[in-house]
Amino acid sequence: MSKPSSGKIRVAVIYGGRSSEHAVSCVSAGAVISHLDADKYEVIPVGITVDGAWVVGESDPGVLRIVDRRMPEVEHREEVRPSLDPAHRGEFHYSDGSLYAAADVIFPVLHGRFGEDGTVQGMFALSDVPVVGPGVLASAAGMDKEFSKKLMVAEGLPVGRxxxxxxxxxxxxxxxxxxxxxxxxxxxxxxxxxxxxxxxxxxxxxxxxxxxxxxxxxxxxxxEIVGVEVECGVLQYPEGRIVASVPALLEGTGAGEGGFYDFDTKYLDNVVSAEIPASLDAATTELIQSLAVETFQALACEGLARVDFFVTADGPVLNEINTMPGFTPISMYPQVFAASGVGYEELLDILIQQALHRA
Ligand SMILES: Nc1ncnc2c1ncn2[C@@H]1O[C@H](COP(=O)(O)OP(=O)(O)O)[C@@H](O)[C@H]1O
Ligand SMILES: [Mg+2]
The missing domain is CATH 3.30.1490.20 (ATP-grasp fold, A domain)
Structure with a gap:
């Protein structure tokens, strides 16, 4: 694959999108862009508006953050289209057909439908361009709480009713x-x-x-499952090894108005803190880590996932899997790996290399 004269790997960071998590995706992307090793990676920002238009993205990641409880949004700018043709893989073109940029790898920092659900993953699979994170099947299954639970149950993993x-x-x-x-x-x-x-x-x-x-x-x-909420990151290295992070125990999830870990509690109210690593006994920690890896495999994930649990009096019960977990500065996924000895920059490096070296 041709490289730019700088010799850097070109990463198209795609964010925003049509889902209700548009704004969260913007904040995640801002953090991803500012943590990519600038000596090694060149960022190609690509935004997707709430209406679904693909546009030239923000070159200043500082804009992609929450200010005074106001969430960022992708502005409508010059449109760009990804190539579906393997002979032009990784290319993005303006509407007049001229080249905006060519990427070596796609990092879809998209949460929710039309982004985390296999649609975008499938589109890039058409042109053989490497994509960070799980492929079509795992993304689609992971997004759908009905089907992800069916796959978990088929593997004998503990889920609620x-x-x-x-x-x-x-x-x-x-x-x-x-x-x-x-x-x-x-x-x-x-x-x-x-x-x-x-x-x-x-x-x-x-x-x-x-x-x-x-x-x-x-x-x-x-x-309702009564228990504390515990989240565990899963990361796959380029050579295939799959590891679980230390778990995080969320505190204060019930402190918001809704009485559970709702949107405001997650992103706006600053009432939730995480205990990382979770102060669980060693056996429960190990069980959560092995269940997280088994869940990752049950859904045929690649690259990364965050697996969320309730720890009840009878042990851990799965809540859900996220195949493109939040990457905001306060998100659990980067934090649990930082506490496991993998800093944000290194984490991104592993994820991109895993996408590039996938068999
Ligand atoms: N079955 C349940 N029992 C207890 N709390 C739940 C249950 N399902 C969801 N919650 C609460 O709602 C939050 C969001 O639910 P979740 O299924 O994780 O949705 P999302 O995919 O939007 O994160 C959880 O973090 C938890 O606080
Ligand atoms: Mg959740």
């Missing part, structure tokens, strides 16, 4: 008895807690389903 609602707003009596109260009602393919409600009275179920359905026609209703 749930009911999927398609084309209906109510649960049957048998389903209500199965789940019990409280329940969590979520868009099946959501993220950042957007559209999620905790329901303590069946009379409130319909409104919660309507809210979740604004984000996804498929809704998942889960039994």
């Amino acid at each position: 749930e009911v999927i609602l398609r084309n209906r707003f109510e649960l049957s009596e048998a389903e209500k008895n199965l789940l019990g109260l409280p329940v969590f009602v979520k868009p099946a393919r959501g993220g950042s807690s957007i559209g999620i409600s905790r329901v303590t009275d069946w009379a409130d179920l319909r409104a919660a389903v309507e809210l979740a359905r604004m984000h996804d026609e498929k809704v998942i209703v889960e039994s």
Whole structure:
């Protein structure tokens, strides 16, 4: 593959996008861009607007951050299109056909649908360009709480009870008895807690389903799992070795208005702190780390994932997997690896090299 005269590896950092996590993606990308080793990597920023237009991205990552509770957004600028042709792999063109830039590797710092769900991964697979993170299958399965749970269950991994609602707003009596109260009602393919409600009275179920359905026609209703929230990073090295980070234990997730780890609690209220490493006994820590790696493999992930648990009185239960976890300065994924001896710059280096050296 041709390299620029600088000899640097050209990384297209793609961010924003049509999902409800647009702004979080912008903040993640700002942190990624500012932590890429400038001696080794050249950044090609590519933004996707909330409407889905691909545009020349921000050259100053400092703009991509939260200021006074205001989240950043991709502005509509000159449009660029990725090439789907393997003979022009990695190229992005302006609408007049001239070249914006050519990338050696794509880093889709996209959260949620139309980005973390296999769509973007599939598009770049068409032209054989390496992409950081999981491929089409793992991304699609990981995004979908129904199918990721099915794959977890098939591997014998511990998950809670749930009911999927398609084309209906109510649960049957048998389903209500199965789940019990409280329940969590979520868009099946959501993220950042957007559209999620905790329901303590069946009379409130319909409104919660309507809210979740604004984000996804498929809704998942889960039994509440009582336990502390623990998150574990998984990283795959270029030679294939898969490691789990030390786990993080989230404190204060119930401190926000919603009573759980909702959007404001995650990004705006500064009420959550993480204990890293989590002060769990050695056996529980080891179990979480091995379950995290097994989950990564159950979904055929590559590169990275963050696996989230509840640690209950009866042991760990899986909550969900994120195949492009947050990379904001306060995000758990970079922090748990920093605490495991892999700093942010090195982490990005491993991820990019893993994408480039994938068999
Ligand atoms: N079944 C559950 N039991 C208890 N708390 C839950 C449950 N499901 C979700 N939550 C709470 O809601 C938060 C967001 O849910 P999650 O499934 O992780 O959605 P997202 O993909 O948006 O992060 C969790 O971090 C937790 O605080
Ligand atoms: Mg979550």
